[in-house]
Amino acid sequence: MGKLILIRHGETDLNKAGVYFGKLDPELNCVGKSQGEKTRDVLENLKINYDNIYTSDLKRASETAQLVNYKNLEINYSSKLQELHFGIFEGYSYEQLKKIYPKELEFAEKNWENYNYKTGESVKELQERAVNFVEQELDLKKDNIIVTHWGVINTLLSYFFSKNLESYWKYSVNNGGIVIIEFLEDFPILKGLNIGG
Known part of the structure; x- marks a missing residue:
């Protein structure tokens, strides 16, 4: 029986500004660093063990x-x-996009699973990437931490607990929040959502 421990990164100034960003690469701000320290304390105090730790680069x-x-x-x-x-x-x-890319924004909202933002990727492609990493590169009989992003966490939750992207928008994981999925003979069980976040 292994656990997948998903942790959302701490806050950045771009999170605070409320802009769209995935590939942009800001550092943590002071709040984000505090969130990381708090998450460490939560992991340690709750004795959440882990065999490996992986992170987005x-x-x-x-x-x-x-x-x-x-x-x-x-x-x-x-x-x-x-x-x-x-x-x-x-x-x-969002307000800027309504002025700069109104047609693209409208299409993205109607076809959010498949729209690739012209020079980016779709949520469906993100889910395939995240699921492939978990299923092909992790030993799910061990306890693995993955420190990553909101989109990655929500695509994985949606994959394990609904059909494809059906529940993608239904999970709320704050910066520094912890999600725990336990695998019982390959059957996923949600043991914790947004712990400490």
Whole structure:
């Protein structure tokens, strides 16, 4: 019986600004660093064990991984755990997009599963990338931490607990929040959602 422990990175100034960003690579701000430290304390105090720790190679996630890694294990970095690439939407707020890319925004809202933001990727492609990483690169009989992004976490939750992307929008994981999925003979059980977040 193994656990998949998903941790959302701490806050950045771009989170605070409310813009679309996936590939953009900001560092944690002061709040984000505090969230990482709090998450470390939660993991340690609840005695949440882990055999391996993986992280997106983007700064906000990798910095969070370094903060939460209370066992000081070697951290494994992977671009496969990066956030959704928002393409032409990167760095813009919703209000700005309504003026700059109104047609693209309307199409993205109607066809959110498949729209690739012209130079980015679709949520469906993100889910395939995240699921392939978990199923092909992890030993799910062990306890694995993945420090990653909102989109990655929600595509995985939707994959394991509904059909495809059916429940993608139904989970709320805050910056620094912990999600625990336990595998009982390959059957996923949600043991915790947004712990500490």
